[in-house]
Amino acid sequence: MKVGASVTELVQQLLNGLSLGSIYALIALGYTMVYGILRLINFAHGEVFMVGAYVGLYVAQWFGIGGYEARGESFPLVYAVLILCAAMAAAALLGAAIELFAYRPVRSAQRLTPLITAIGVSLFLQNLAMLVFGPNPRAYPPIVRELRYEFGGIILTNIKLAIFGVALALTLGLHLMVQKTWTGRAMRAVSINLDAAKLMGIDTNRTIRQTFAIGSALAAAGGILFGLDQITITPQMGVLTGLKAFVAAVLGGIGNIPGAVLGGLLIGLAEQLTAGYLSPDYRDAITFVILIGILLLKPEGLLGVVKQEKV
Amino acid sequence: MMLSSRRLFVSVLLAGLGTGLVGCKKKESAGAGPSGAGEASKPIVIGHYASMTGSTAHYGQDTDKAVRLAIEQVNQQGGVKGRKLEVVTLDDRGDSAEASNAVARLIDVEKASAIIGEVASSLSLSGGRVAQRRKVPMVSPSSTNPKVTEVGDYIFRVCFLDPFQGKVMANFARNTLKLESVAILKDVKNDYSIGLADAFRAAFTGAGGKIAVEQSYSQGDTDFSAQITAIKGSGAQAIFTPGYYSEVGSIARTAQRLGVKVPLLGGDGWDAPDLVKIGGDALEGSYFSNHFAPDVATPKAQKFVADFKAKYKQEPTGLGALGYDAAAVIIEAMRHAPNLSGDAIRSALGKIKDFEGVSGKITINGERNADKSAVVLKIVDGKYKYETTVEP
Numbered sequence: 001m002k003v004g005a006s007v008t009e010l011v012q013q014l015l016n017g018l019s020l021g022s023i024y025a026l027i028a029l030g031y032t033m034v035y036g037i038l039r040l041i042n043f044a045h046g047e048v049f050m051v052g053a054y055v056g057l058y059v060a061q062w063f064g065i066g067g068y069e070a071r072g073e074s075f076p077l078v079y080a081v082l083i084l085c086a087a088m089a090a091a092a093l094l095g096a097a098i099e100l101f102a103y104r105p106v107r108s109a110q111r112l113t114p115l116i117t118a119i120g121v122s123l124f125l126q127n128l129a130m131l132v133f134g135p136n137p138r139a140y141p142p143i144v145r146e147l148r149y150e151f152g153g154i155i156l157t158n159i160k161l162a163i164f165g166v167a168l169a170l171t172l173g174l175h176l177m178v179q180k181t182w183t184g185r186a187m188r189a190v191s192i193n194l195d196a197a198k199l200m201g202i203d204t205n206r207t208i209r210q211t212f213a214i215g216s217a218l219a220a221a222g223g224i225l226f227g228l229d230q231i232t233i234t235p236q237m238g239v240l241t242g243l244k245a246f247v248a249a250v251l252g253g254i255g256n257i258p259g260a261v262l263g264g265l266l267i268g269l270a271e272q273l274t275a276g277y278l279s280p281d282y283r284d285a286i287t288f289v290i291l292i293g294i295l296l297l298k299p300e301g302l303l304g305v306v307k308q309e310k311v
Numbered sequence: 312m313m314l315s316s317r318r319l320f321v322s323v324l325l326a327g328l329g330t331g332l333v334g335c336k337k338k339e340s341a342g343a344g345p346s347g348a349g350e351a352s353k354p355i356v357i358g359h360y361a362s363m364t365g366s367t368a369h370y371g372q373d374t375d376k377a378v379r380l381a382i383e384q385v386n387q388q389g390g391v392k393g394r395k396l397e398v399v400t401l402d403d404r405g406d407s408a409e410a411s412n413a414v415a416r417l418i419d420v421e422k423a424s425a426i427i428g429e430v431a432s433s434l435s436l437s438g439g440r441v442a443q444r445r446k447v448p449m450v451s452p453s454s455t456n457p458k459v460t461e462v463g464d465y466i467f468r469v470c471f472l473d474p475f476q477g478k479v480m481a482n483f484a485r486n487t488l489k490l491e492s493v494a495i496l497k498d499v500k501n502d503y504s505i506g507l508a509d510a511f512r513a514a515f516t517g518a519g520g521k522i523a524v525e526q527s528y529s530q531g532d533t534d535f536s537a538q539i540t541a542i543k544g545s546g547a548q549a550i551f552t553p554g555y556y557s558e559v560g561s562i563a564r565t566a567q568r569l570g571v572k573v574p575l576l577g578g579d580g581w582d583a584p585d586l587v588k589i590g591g592d593a594l595e596g597s598y599f600s601n602h603f604a605p606d607v608a609t610p611k612a613q614k615f616v617a618d619f620k621a622k623y624k625q626e627p628t629g630l631g632a633l634g635y636d637a638a639a640v641i642i643e644a645m646r647h648a649p650n651l652s653g654d655a656i657r658s659a660l661g662k663i664k665d666f667e668g669v670s671g672k673i674t675i676n677g678e679r680n681a682d683k684s685a686v687v688l689k690i691v692d693g694k695y696k697y698e699t700t701v702e703p
Contacts (some may be wrong), residue, residue: 009544012569016536135364137557139589148570155570230533231561232589234366237533275537280528281499283537 008153013276014269019160019229021268022167026222027245028252028260029174030095030215036191036255037211039111043118044098045219046242047125048091050235052220053140053227054133056087060141074145083143084166087224088217095216096209104205122238129235137234140227163225170218171261177214178257187211191255240284244271247291253304262302266290354397355390355651357382357641358417360428360438365405366531366557369583370430374452374634375400376623377615378427381638384618391645399423407437414441414449423447424651425641430630432456432503439466448644448657452637453579453602453630456506460679465653467660467679469636469668470602471703473503476578477510477553479600479685479701484549484576485518487699488598492523493576494547496538496562498554499527507553507578515551523547532558535565543571553578560589567593574598582629587693594690602629603670604686604697615669629670636668640675 027049034042060075060083068075102121106113147158178184186207189197198204226241227233248267252259267287275283294301359378361371375398382396390396399421401413410429417423418441426442426449429435435454442449443463451459451468455476460466484490493515498504512522524545526538539562542550552562552575559581566575577599587594605616605626615635619627627635643666644659645651663675673681684702688695 006544009540012540012543013537016540020534135366136368136585137366137589139560139585139591146568148568150570155568157568159568231564232533232557236531272537275534276541280526280532280538283532283534 009276011154013272015154015156015160017269017272018265019163019268020272021248021265022163023222023226023229023264024241024245024248024268025261025264026167026170026218026225027242028248028264029171029257030219031246031249032252032254032257032260033187033211033215035249036257037187037194037208038103038107038114040103040114041118041246042098042103042212042215043115043242043246044102044121044125045215046238046245047122047129048095048098048216048238049219049223049226049242049245050129050233050238051094051125051223052087052091052216053223053233053237054129055090055220056083056143056224056227057138057141057233059083059086060143065141065143069142075143077144080143084221084224087220091216091220091223092213095212095219099209099212122242126235126239133235135235137232140231140233143224143228159225159228163229166221166225170221174214174218175257183207183210244284244287247287250301251290251294253301256301256303256305259301259303352394354395355392355645356397356399356417356421356423357638358414358421358423358426358428359398359400360403360410360413360417360426360434361400362405362429362431362434363400363402367405367431367555369556369585369628370453370630371402371405373583373628373631374427374430377619377627377631377634378452378638380615380619380622381635381642385642391642392651396642403429403434403438405431405434407433410434410438411441414438415445418442418445418447424653425450425645425656427452427634427637427641429454431501432459432506433501435459435466435468436462436502439463442466446653446657448641448653448660450637450641450660452633454503455579456502458502464679465657467640467675469640469670469673469681469683470579470633471683471685472680473506473578474510475703476600476685477507477512478514479687480507480551480553480576480578480598481511481514481518481520482701483598483600483687483699484551485515485520488549488574490520490548492521492545492547493549493551494523494542494545495525496535496542496550496552496554497525497527498530498558500530501554503578503580504553504555508551511551511553528554528558528562530555530558533561535562536569539565539569539571542566543569547573549573549576551576553580555580556583556586557589560586560591560594563590563593563597579629582695584625584628587690592693595692597690598687598698599690600685600701601688601695602683602685603632604688604695606695607697608669609667609671611667612669632670636670636673639668640666640673 030045063079102117103114106117149156186202190204190207248263249260252263270286271283274286361375363371382398386395403410403413430453432454435451439462443465448465453470455473457472495508497508575597579601581599582601644656648655648659666673671683676682682703684700686700687698689698
């Protein structure tokens, strides 16, 4: 009995870790894509994730979710999908705007300049969010009515399933796009060599803009899933979550798309298992222990390849 | 009749807007006093520092509204010692360093004769040290950690203490709910939460109960699934989680999601409208100890609830009631003090006995704490329902 209970608990912790990891993976994709193309760590990415979650909240309110809740009716699934699309679109616009106004003017400057710009954009968006959305934690509206399934003591909710489903679908979609479409081919070309790609007739500005937009849309999807899963959102939610997703991207090998997904899942699992079996006090610390470890042992990341630095 | 009442409404609204728009620092008073120039014509300043923004903003906002109501009512009756009163509120954003700064500014710049604050024990500790050093009396409305008044002889409070509150919930769990084994989930970044957890553990095990498992989180966390999963495996019959409302709301929802059907137990930190907004029906059937129950109030408390509703169009929380009492106790002390020096107000505060407050009878004891009873409330249909009263 005791053994059975502890196995159940382990499976439950693993499932929770995988769902958290899926959200990290969605955010990590944005970091890794932008880094792959511009060698820029977009520190404002966590804030795009946060804005995505808030856009979802406001669109849900606009659809009158409070009324559905009060009447005890479930919110139409069509609306839930529309909310996801709206948040992704808004975040895509925001990401493209950040690229246009903050990063493009300093793109040719030395590496440190865009990095500092990124930190500035991140702080700006955080404080703007506090002003516009209010500083208090907000309860996330139940866009999807929660249903619980139990298998021998292990609880799985439809929200967790939705997290797995949406994360998997978006990752597969991204993979297909990068591998099979002209846009994806252009992205890969730009990431190998920006100047050469330009000489081959690729509109590099457009490709970079698309990369930002797609990465931001994925982060917004992560934001909505995070809100549904974690119940409350705040203007600061992007800071720590963004950092963890960044570590996930480094762990998998920054610039590498499957690596970002692998890194996200591993960080989610590590965090959940640490919190469950070691102490919840170390749940944030473990991520950064992993970061230090990977930088010491395999700086190119798990799936990364050693690239010769261009001099 | 219809028209005139509408016109009255509009003019009241405009007047309200007018006063609301004067400056960004909130002031309420006063005007010139009755006689002469100089010191005696100026309003007496009462400083209030509170978390008006941030993750515990509800505490500060509710308390501030009640403090302002108390001061407004006293001013309508002519003030104290022929002078009007004025409240100056500074926001500490729930941060200890900001709390110290706010108290220093209230005393040095705003010339406050007395300080009200804070709700959170950690912030009362840091603000209290500043008030003590400057020898200005401070009354905390609702900080329940014992250390708060140990800061010094200028620091008072009008609420009960954590050891008592923890004991109330422990005895309630053991004797009334007949629970054998309870899990604890506390906020390790919060003196209040740790203090309550310690008191609960001691009283519950002392009464023959068992702590199934003890888990922790840090203020600001949003994911509690690891802790809840561990608690689920422990077979606890209830979870004692003495935290603040935003985390408790998430904890309740996480427990519901993971199929943990046991009730949650908590303390007065739960008392905010957002608790039920975040936690929803996951909190149904949970219990927490509090300072006062709006649904079974004394005539004095009923009047407070009615006045508060009339002024702010919302129900006051228990923290609001304590804010009102903190202001009332200070005013009472000022009335009896020979003058308004810090020392005179302080000794008058120490002599408060059987003062009829909104949250019950207040007697300030030798440790500058209030001897008071606690109530246990149950959450039913998203509302707080009175369950029982526990005397000290």
